[in-house]
C-alpha cells in the first residue's frame with residue numbers, strides 16, 4: 400500500500416537540506432558526477448518502482464503547465480534510466496523529448512525501452528555533461544524536466560540561467576529534488592535511530608561533495624529569475640503489504656551506503672553502528688530484509704517559469720493523501 404501526502408508551500412519557503420536519492424544514487428564517489436550512475440540503472444529503476452506513487456501526479460503538473468497549442472519540445476536533464484522521460488512521452492503524446500545524461504549506458508537503456516514502447520521516434524538521447532555547459536542547439540523548449548539531477552551538477556545557477564534562456568514563451572521548468580525532513584531519504588527502518596545516525600555522517604560528506612544537495616531550491620530558482628507557479632512536497636510512505644521490490648531496494652541502498660563508507664568515511668561511524676550497517680547489508684539473520692521495513696521518500700517539486708514572461712500562481716495551502 401502506498402500513501403502519498405502532498406503539501407503546498409509558499410514561494411521561497413525552502414528546506415535546509417535534502418537527503419536524498421542521495422544515498423542510493425551516486426554517493427559512492429566524492430564528486431557526485433554522472434559517471435557514478437553508469438551502472439546504476441537497476442537501482443534507479445527500483446527506486447522509481449518502489450516510490451512510483453507520486454510520478455503520475457508530477458507529470459500531470461507538467462502537462463498542465465505547458466502550452467496546448469503546439470507540438471511540444473521537451474528536455475529531460477540528467478534523465479538517468481529514463482523513468483521521467485518515458486512517463487512524459489506517454490503523458491504528452493505529441494511531445495518530442497531530448498533526454499540528456501552524462502552516463503552513456505543509461506541513455507542506451509532508455510533508447511531501448513522507448514523503442515519497445517513505440518515512442519523512439521519522439522525521443523533523442525544525448526550524451527551531455529551539464530558541468531561543461533549547455534548544448535547550443537537546445538532552445539525553444541516548452542518543458543524542461545530535471546528530476547533529482549540538478550544537485551549533481553557543478554553549477555546549478557548557471558544551468559538554470561541556461562534553462563531560462565532556452566524556454567520558449569509559455570514554457571515551464573519542472574524541478575524535482577529531495578527534501579531532508581528528519582533523516583536522509585529514502586529510509587527503510589521502522590526504528591530509525593541507526594539510519595538517522597548514519598545519515599548524519601553521510602550528510603556532512605555530501606555538504607562538501609555536492610553543495611547544492613539539499614539546497615533551498617525555491618530561493619535558487621528565484622535568484623535565477625524564475626517565478627514559482629507550484630511548490631509541492633510529496634511524502635511517500637509505503638505500508639504493508641510491501642512489494643518484494645522494497646527488500647531489493649533496501650539491500651541495494653544499504654550496500655551503496657557501505658560503498659560510501661568504504662570510500663573513506665567509515666572510521667567516522669561509531670563502531671557499533673558500522674557493525675550494524677555491515678549486518679544489515681549482509682545476507683544473514685541481521686539482513687535488512689528481515690527487519691520491519693517502513694520505506695519513506697520525500698520529493699519536492701517546483702513548477703517554475705521565467706520571471707517577466709508569464710504570471711504564475713502559487714498554489715494555496717493544501718494537504719492531500721492517497722492510499
Ligand SMILES: C[S@@+](CC[C@H](N)C(=O)[O-])C[C@H]1O[C@@H](n2cnc3c(N)ncnc32)[C@H](O)[C@@H]1O
Pocket residue numbers: 420424431432433434436437443447476477478479480481482483499500501502505527528529530531545546547548551552553
Ligand atoms: C539521481 S539520478 C536521477 C535520474 C532521473 N532523472 C530520475 O529521476 O530517476 C541523477 C542523474 O544525473 C546525471 N548527471 C549527474 N551529473 C551530470 C552532469 N554533469 N551532466 C549530465 N547528467 C548528469 C547522472 O548520470 C544521473 O543519471
